[in-house]
Amino acid sequence: MKGLKGFIAELQEKSQITSGVSFKNVQLQKDIVEYFIKNGRVTIAELSQHTKVSVPKINDLVNELLKNGLLVDLGKEIIGVGRKPNFYGLNPEAGYFLSIEIHRHHINIALVNFREEIVDVKENIPFELQNTKAKFDELCKITEAYLKNHKAYLEKLAGIGLTITGRVNHRTGNSYSFFNFHEQPLSEILSERFKLPCYIENDTRAMSFGEYAKGCVTNEKDILFLNLNDGIGMGIIIKGDLYSGKSGFAGEFGHLAILNNDIICHCGKKGCLETEASGAAIISQVVDAIQNGTSTILTETSRHEEISLHKVVDAALKDDSLCIEVISTAGEKIGKGIALMLNLFNPELVIIGGEMARAGSLTLLPILSSINKHSLNLVNTDTEFRFSKLGKRAGLIGVSLLLRNHLLDIH
Structure with missing residues (x-):
């Protein structure tokens, strides 16, 4: 049984050939697998109509995919009358992907099956993100420890997907903000260390694609995704495709220079949205207010250095006046930035994600109010x-x- 890894290897081998029956068959199988990925439960007749290939030929190809473990027979529909067709679907155990999500203060790791389901996850592993070789080695050791505890999946592990904050070019595999001290791209370094294909992407773009493929998106194709965490990022989806820009740096929403201040941003510029509206800025504003005598429930359980965006949001949800005010003020400024994006892109949908999304209407209402002030009415409505x-x-x-699509050459 080939499984997913065997199928990927065959795809890569046959990609070197551009003609012949064998090449055409594997390309058809790839097309069939992609159709299952996008549609879930599928019949032979649907596949025949989609591929414009005869039912007997499709039946043979599906049987081969069943034999090799990529598909499973889901049986017939129970409801209705008349002859019932068989439905088929992706075999969740055909293969697995390892997802690694690096945050500024922790790491999350998960195993995801071929049907896009998380089968195991370990969250909030302590880790301080710094651009040093020692921290890179620590990241690798954390990953190795996780894999050691999940040996049963190793044989079917198809690759590693890593998401990290900062400037990332997924096409070249380079991370320019962190772990950029190697001569080779980061993806190649990781591939050599773990003996597996590796794909890296910016954290916000990975979140955007996850939400687009498996989250709150229905039929929308033009979407902006806001990642409101310690920093502020934006994912852009145009006509259903994740937009990265020429070098993979698109979506630096937090570095829109729309504020009239002299605060130096970590990017080295002044006036960036992140200087007053990011999670880091919110924490700084809360700490300053406490030091100036403002009362808050945060001081009941946390020292100044222990205050996090998560705790600020929790306090706001408990009607803490200081935290509500700080989040609301940040929301107004974020809304001004979104208004610019609405005027530029005229998207169907804006998704609010990240830690600040947990605050619900406390975040959204000031954003919408600010958008009404700063964007064209026809656009924002x-x-x-x-x-x-x-x-x-x-x-995750x-x-x-994204790793799966990369390995299967799905666009």
Whole structure:
């Protein structure tokens, strides 16, 4: 039984050939697998109609995919009358992907199966993100320890998907903000260390794709995704495709220079949205207010250095006046930035994700109020706003799907 890894190897081998029956068959099988990925439960007749290939030929190809473990027979529909066709679907155990999500203060790792389901996850592994060789080695050791505890999946592990904050070019495999001290691209270094294909992507774009493929998106194709965490990022989806820009740097929403201040951003510029509206800025504002005598429930359980965005959001949800005010002020400024994006892109949907999305209307209402002030009325009334459905799992799912599409050459 080939499984997913064997199928990927065959695809790569046959890609070197551009003609012949064998090449055409494997390309047809790839097309069939892609159709299953996008549609779930499928019949032979549907596949025949989609591929414009005869039913007997499709039946043979599906049987081969069943034999090799990529598909499973889901049986017939129970309801209705008349002859019932057989339905087929992806075999979740055909293969697995390892997703690694690096945050500034922790790491999340998950195993995702071929049917896009998380089968195991370990979250909040302590880790301080720094651009040093020692931290890179620590990341690898954490990954090795996780794999050691999940040996049963190793034989079917098809690859590693890593998502990290900062500037990432997924086409070249380079991370320019962190772990950029190797001569080779980061993806190649990881591939050599773990003896597996590796795909890297910016955290916000991975979250965007996860939400688009498995989250709150229905039929929308033009989407902006806001990642409101310690920093502020934006994922852009145009006509159903994740937009990365020429070098993979698209979506630096937090570095829109729209504020009139002299605060130096970590990017080295002044006036960036992140200087006053990011999670890091919110924490700084809360700490300053406490030091100036403002009362808050945060001081009952946390020292100044222990205050996090998560705790600020929790306090706001408990009606803490200081935290509500700080989040609301940040929301107004974020809304001004979104207004610019609405005027530029005229998207169907804006998704609010990240830690600040947990604050619900406390975040959204000031954003919408600010958008009404700063965007064209015809544009902002044409756009729907939703909160992320996948929440903190969006990045883990998203990078595994991007890895899968990369390995199967799905666009």
